[in-house]
Amino acid sequence: MGEKSILEQAKLGNSNAIAEVMNQLLQPLGSSCTVKTIGDRLYVFVESLQVPDQKAVVTTIRQAAIAWQIDSIKSVKIYARQLEDKVAAWSQEFNLEQKSETPLPNISSPKFNSNGNSHEPVQNQDNNGSVPKIAPKKPKKSSQIWRNLEIILVVFVTFVVTTVLWDRWGFFKPLNYSSELSNLLNSWLILVNKRTATISGGAWVTKEAGNSDILRGLEIALCKASVKPEIKRVRDNKWRESLYKNKTPIGYWHLNIEAMNAKVSAHTGCFQVVKTGIEGKYTIPDVPFGSYFLYAPYETSVAKAYWMVPVEIESTKQIQIDLDNSNMMELYNRE
Missing domain, CATH: 3.30.300 (GMP Synthetase; Chain A, domain 3)
Structure with a gap:
């Protein structure tokens, strides 16, 4: 061609x-x-x-x-x-x-x-053999609105479920094991959760005659659960020492409340101390999630006693704990 x-x-x-x-x-x-x-x-x-x-x-x-x-x-x-x-x-x-x-x-x-x-x-190409122009698709406003509503619903449900798990069942609460790793995790979880609770209650002692005394000015210490064995060890050591010296089994003379108080005061694990008011009531606010116990000593000229009541903080709900004869660790009365 x-x-x-x-x-x-x-x-x-x-x-x-x-x-x-x-x-x-x-x-x-x-x-x-x-x-x-x-x-x-x-x-x-x-x-x-x-x-x-x-x-x-x-x-x-x-x-x-x-x-x-x-x-x-x-x-x-x-x-x-x-x-x-x-x-x-x-x-x-x-x-x-x-x-x-x-x-x-x-x-x-x-x-x-x-x-x-x-x-x-x-x-x-269409039936005539020509290539039709394709108009750009415009997003439907209704579908976009529904998509936004779905996202909002998912966020809301996630928030509700997470709140229920934290507050009701204590999920994501700090660990209770005594180790360096556990302490680090506990500190981190407390910062993340930023969840605390309030402990409150009253204190009184019922005597053998049946009458009760309101305990005003009673010192109550909030201690970590890991401190409890150390306080118990002080109690046992002083008890054996007193028995050896005095050769007598009378419990009032061998319960060394002062030594136990000194241990609690010096220990960093006991970080809050409050006193009961004129009505024998106390309040400990802003307690982070975790395992604790309340330590309170009671001593008069005729009686000695102390409390070591366990406390589990797993939600933000206020906890009511009364200190009385029913939850004393030990009580000795000379009368």
Whole structure:
């Protein structure tokens, strides 16, 4: 086929002739192409070792298409890619009727098949053989509103469940084991939870005659559970020492309340000390989650006693603990 006949065939809209002439024109640019005609639109698929120069390629193809004045072609769409790429690097369209380039917004880059052609024009053509323009989808306002409501509902349910677990069942509470790791975890959990509770109650002693004395000014110490064995050890050591010296089993003389008090006062694990008021009431606020015991000594000229009442702080609810004969550790009366 001679050069003249190729141009004539190209002007008549022959795809093979158009491709052959286009390849001759694009060769100086280091590019090659394939073409496809669908309806009144010409698709040109350009590829090269590097991403084709958009300005040079579009100018070359536009000038040729306008010069040929092919009646059956009204517009040209160019896709360009680098060899081995499956997606076009750029695309551009122009209208031949206006004799000038009319850039349109780039649609999503098409995928090329093994022959270098794009799947997009063939898939989108309508019954008349033309490729319809695809209007961008607008998000539905109603669906977006429902999506936002779902997110709000999930956050609310998560908040409610977490609050119930923390406050009602004591989940995420500090550990009760005496170790360096446990102490670190306890400190961290207390900071994270920022949960505390209040302990309150009253103190009184019921005598053998049946009458009760309100204990005013009674010192009550809040101690960590790990301190309890040490206080018990002081009690046992002083008890044996007194028995050896006095050779008598009378409990009043062998219960060394002063030594136990000194141990509690000096121990860092006993970090809150309060006194009962005129009505024998006490309150210990802001107690972090954990295991504790209340230590309180009672001593008169005729009686000695002390309390070591265990306390578990697992929720933010106020805890009521009364100190009386029912929860004394030991009571000795000389009367």
